[in-house]
Amino acid sequence: MERELETRVVRKITWRIVPFIMVLYLIAFIDRVNIGFASLTMNQDLGFSSTVFGVGAGIFFLGYFIFEVPSNLILNKVGARIWIARVMITWGLVSGAMALVQGATSFYALRFLLGVAEAGFFPGIILYLSYWFPARRRAAVTAMFMAAAPLSTAIGSPISGALLEMHGVWGLAGWQWMFIIEAIPALIFGVVVFFYLTDRPEKANWLSADERAWLVKTMEDEQAGKPKTSHSIWAGLADIRVLALSLVYFGTSAGLYTLGIWAPQIIKSFGLSSFQVGLINAVPAIFAVIGMVLWARHSDKTGERTWHVVGACLLAAAGLAFATGATSVFAVLMALTLVNIGISASKPPLWSMPTLFLTGPAAAAGIATINSIGNLGGFVGPSMIGWIKDATGSFAGGLYFVAALLLVSATVTLILARSSARNPQAKASAQH
Template sequence: MTNHLEKRVMRKVTLRIVPFIMLLYFIAFLDRVNIGFAALTMNQDLGFSPLVFGIGAGIFFLGYFLFEVPSNLILHKVGARIWIARVMISWGIVSGCMALVQGTNSFYALRFLLGVAEAGFFPGIILYLSYWFPAAKRAQVTAIFMAAAPLSTALGSPVSAALLQMHGLLGFAGWQWMFVLEAIPALLFGVVVLFWLTDRPAKATWLTEEERDWLSATLQAEEASRAGAEHHSSAWRGLADKRVLALALVYFGTSAGLYTLGIWSPQIIHSFGASSLETGFLNAFPAVLGVIGMILWARHSDRTRERSWHVIAACLLAAAGLVLAGQVTTLLAVILALTLVTVGISASKPPLWSMPTLFLSGPAAAAGIAVINSIGNLGGFVGPLMIGVIRQQTGSYAWGLYFVAALLALSALIVLLLAGQAKKPRPAEMPYPHSH
């Protein structure tokens, strides 16, 4: 009876929540990396060097970093519905204002403000999933949600490239049209969030009373067992946990890889002679395979109840792809190399994100997840910036790609060390969850 009830509840919750939050993340990711396509014409229009572009693309993550933890703690207090609506509407406004960029200062300022506006969205959703899904289901659900990032690249790349073709319409550049039109969905769905999202299972009128009671009891029992095993429920304990800081460093490497791809791959492909429109379609191909790899890998991680080696293998695959991308000389070879990177980075994320909520609960989970994401996302500043710096110095992408590959190899090493620590638990300390 309980098994049948569990299946029914999980099916209802999944169908209600997951497609919707995927759509929101699709919009979020598109609005933070469409700068990569704008660069195909904007850099020339505004006279931006690779260094200026690298700083502007990456400075988003400084704003994101500074406001991430406060934003997630507010979400835990006021509820996901109101706070995520606020986040989306504010980032939609700033994203549309990117069309007004006149030079270096306005470029830097608006990218920084976009990071401030969007801070809290991603870790807020990760926290929100822990309110609705038991731990055993979380990696796969996280994978489906996070598949929106490569999907956003797959579908958004041709769309962004097509919008660049509007150049000259009503006297505006193609990149200006792209920023304005791609900001509209964030504003619209920010309003929809207020009517669609439910804060907690106890408030879910779309579940029966029996279903609400079962889900609330299951999640409360999990939280109680975590709190009983280790008193990591205060926000300060979440901020101070060494495992949180270690996971933040792991995420730093994967973020450097993800945003190096998202922000620079259109220009890398373009440098092999592809037109803007061809670049749009070619950039979509690795992302499609990234979605498939991510979901299959997360399913395997859930089935085997293993996390560490799933993260290590994926990080090493992405690092190998980046090294290859720095050496190839043909368009086909660079697409294959970028595919390896995309699959590796995409696959590393869900098993990584299923780790923190296994040893943190309540405000500690809100703070811990936000710390991992905010420190980790600084990789999104360092990766694209170093590509720009090194390209300006050498005229080539190669050494910048090798640098990001080294960060991913370091991520794999840290997870390996954490897994080793888990086998030697210290007194009064819960071992690191290399499995459920």
């Protein structure tokens, strides 16, 4: 009877929450990385070098870094419904304003403001899932949510490529149309969030009384079983495991945004049209969605997290190394597929770790810290690729640099697991 109730509740909250937040993340990711497609024509229109473009694309994460933790703490206080709505509406406005960029200064400023506006969205959703889903279910649910990132590439790439072909319509460049049109969904869904999301299980009127009671009790029991020292904000910020996971996430973020920001230009270098680039760039993402979900399910089934993160990081690093020697579109496609699968598959088991040893304000602060510090990799990776490309005329050096960061992520994950295994208080995070 208990098992049947659990199955029914988890199925109901999964269908209510996960498809919706997947759509939100898909919109967020398109608005975050469509700069990669804009670069196919915008860089020439505005005279941007690879260095200027790399820094401008990556500066998003500096704004994100500064405001991430405060934003997540506010969400924990006022609720996801209000705060996620605010986040989406403001980032939609700034993303649309990218059509007004006229030079490097306005490019840097708007990308920075986009990071400020979007700060708190991703870790806020991760925190939100920890309110609703027991830990043993969380990697698979996180995988479904995070599958929206590669899905956004699969769906958004052909759309972005097609919008670039609108060059000259009503006197606007194709990249300007792309920014304007792709900002509209964020504004619409920002309003929808306010009316659709339920902040906590206690308020879930769409569950029956017995379903709601089971879920509330299950989540309360889980919170009570966590270490008492992991409740305060400072505990979340100062926990060495949080800092270690931040470093792990740094490498995976460098890899993720290298793909999002530079893959279109790497593919374009083989002489393809913008629309053809969009179609080809979508293919690796489709395989990434499949690999991510299967890998996360295996992680949940075995209860193992460490090697699932390590193996995925190593696969992504190998794909980047392979890409440096690719001499055909097919070879690049194969290399980017390996990178996409590895990067995507590393995320769900990684994000299942912090909520195993943090709760309450500490979880809000800890998750936001991991995301904000880790996402600085989204600044370092793309910026270094741009700088190295201007210095050498090739993508190879930058791709090797990002591959090295992924090797560091794998190494730190192993060190964290070994350290946790020796420390009884931290043992749970190593085992799970």
